Amino acid sequence: MTVLHTDIAVIGAGTAGLAAYRAARAAGQRAVLIEGGPYGTTCARVGCMPSKLLIAAAEAAHEARHAAPFGVRVGSVSVDGRAVMARVRAERDRFVGFVVNSVESIPAEDRLLGYARFIDNTTLQVGDVQVQARRVVIATGSRPALSEAFRALGDRLVVNDDVFAWEDLPKRVAVFGPGVIGLELGQALARLGVEVRVFGARGGVGPLSDPAIRDYARQAFQQEFYLDPNAKVQEMQREGDQVRIRYLGLDQQEHDEHFDYVLAATGRTPNVDQLGLENTTLARDARGVPLFDPLTLQCGDSPVFIAGDANHVLPLLHEAADEGKAAGENAARYPQLQPMARRAPIAVVFSDPQIAMVGLRHADLPAGQYVVGKVSFEDQGRSRVMLRNRGLMHVYAEQGSGRLLGAEWVGPRAEHIAHLLAWACQQQLTIGQMLDMPFYHPVVEEGLRTALRDAASQLIAG
Structure with a gap:
């Protein structure tokens, strides 16, 4: 040896x-x-x-x-x-x-x-x-986390690792888990002509924790492909080269369908x-x-x-x-250690509309110590010009100091706006300081300014 x-x-x-x-x-x-x-x-x-x-x-x-x-x-x-x-x-x-x-x-x-x-x-x-x-x-x-119920499906079960080895697109895929991976791949496959069903278990949509944003996202995606965040799957079994799934649909009717693959996106x-x-x-x-x-x-x-x-x-x-x-x-x-400086949290889901979260999640906000600035992108100028006007944003600010705490939203160009907000969070900027920054016209970022103004009005009232 x-x-x-x-x-x-x-x-x-x-x-x-x-x-x-x-x-x-x-x-x-x-x-x-x-x-x-x-x-x-x-x-x-x-x-x-x-x-x-x-x-x-x-x-x-x-x-x-x-x-x-x-x-x-x-x-x-x-x-x-x-x-x-x-x-x-x-x-x-x-x-x-x-x-x-x-x-x-x-x-x-x-x-x-x-x-x-x-x-x-x-x-x-x-x-x-x-x-x-x-x-x-x-x-x-x-690595992908898999329950025993999935393992019984053999080679009809895939994880994201397997999808990228496909030589051709299948006809029908059932996606379990509407988190980041499930949403991104599920929507992409649907847009490429694959018949997709996305099933969830606990009501989640992506990483969102703000109930209003989560509900908006759910409705937006349901207009494009089948998504049930609280799915009631009654039976799932391998049948030949397919998987048979019986489930109670959004229409409250029982459905019995066959799929070429089950894509498990149920965490890692x-x-x-x-x-x-x-x-x-x-x-x-x-x-x-x-x-x-x-x-x-x-x-x-x-x-x-x-x-x-x-x-x-x-x-x-x-x-x-x-x-x-x-x-x-x-x-x-070692043993003289130096604590690392964590950057401001930032997360993006590359769906359409995109999902983003920055700073503190809604679920982690200090109760009674924050205000919520809101904006809908449905009538936001540049978003309507591009016909990308689906979205809702909530910006969270600390009552008293006016400091930006975080934000959750679904909407256009979220990957870019997320960086602006993450930088602001990391620099501990206040809503007022952010509103002093330049906003060009016409850009999607003007929607962010609307949410900041809404937060500012509530901070003044408070």
Whole structure:
């Protein structure tokens, strides 16, 4: 057996792991990057980028079908499923290639292929190599969470990872889970001509927590494709090369339908169950994730740190990069730790209309200590010009100080407005200071100004 000595062992070569490795090396430490699967981050391989490629194709088809109100006549629109998926896979592979090249530029002696298991807090077994480290960073990511009811469907069950390997588009797909992944992929498939049913279990739509915004989003999406956030599925079983689902529909009638695939988008689970954590002294929660400080990312008082999707706090690429860097730096300076400065929360769903959340969620606002500024995008000037006038925004401001606390909304160009609000949140701007900023005309951001003015009027009244 080979023994490898290092200052820091990083388990996982995804976004968080790469950031941790680079931070450790920048601090002058010897580091080894351990990866059991293929190189290429979740974002590039099966997440952000391939999903946006599918959405881009869906938007092209949708815009072509809805050009008539502008006086633009387009002939019949047909979707070549094989061509759509060929571009998705080709461009996906291109993005993955950039990541792989980046990883392979790391010195070979700093890379170790194989799945790691803890022997003790700082000793890892990777195949026939024993890694003896002074500190360890866990950055193993996450995977789709699947219940036993889904597993019985065999190869008729897919997760988002599988969708991007399709060579052609299926005819009918049932999507379980109207969260971020389910909404994005469900709507994209529907716009590409796939007959889609989206089923939820607890009334949720995307990540929204504001009841009024959630209800608006539900109604907006239901106008385009079947969406039941409180589905009553009575039976689901494999029948040949299809899945039969009996359910009580929105019309309160029983439906019995067959689907080519069931797409499970029911959440993700941290990849920590195969690490041999039982061999360490680390305390763990009910999911098996080590208990850790969310600012230093240290697990208990040990020389072990956990970053990215593996800790399941904020499973977003930019958060994983920040956490990886902080974990790598703290592993390098251990036991003298530095708490990381968290950025203002920002989340975007690339549906149409888009969904965005910034700062404090509605569910986390201090009761009785805030006002809500509102705007509908249905009559907002630029939105109507573009015929993208579906949307409702709520902006939350602190009573007394007037400081922006957060916002939740559904509407056009939300991905761009979200950045403006996140910057304002991070700088702790007040509603008044935001209204002192320039707003051009005619732009969708004027809708934001309307919501800010509404909040300001209530702050004055308060």
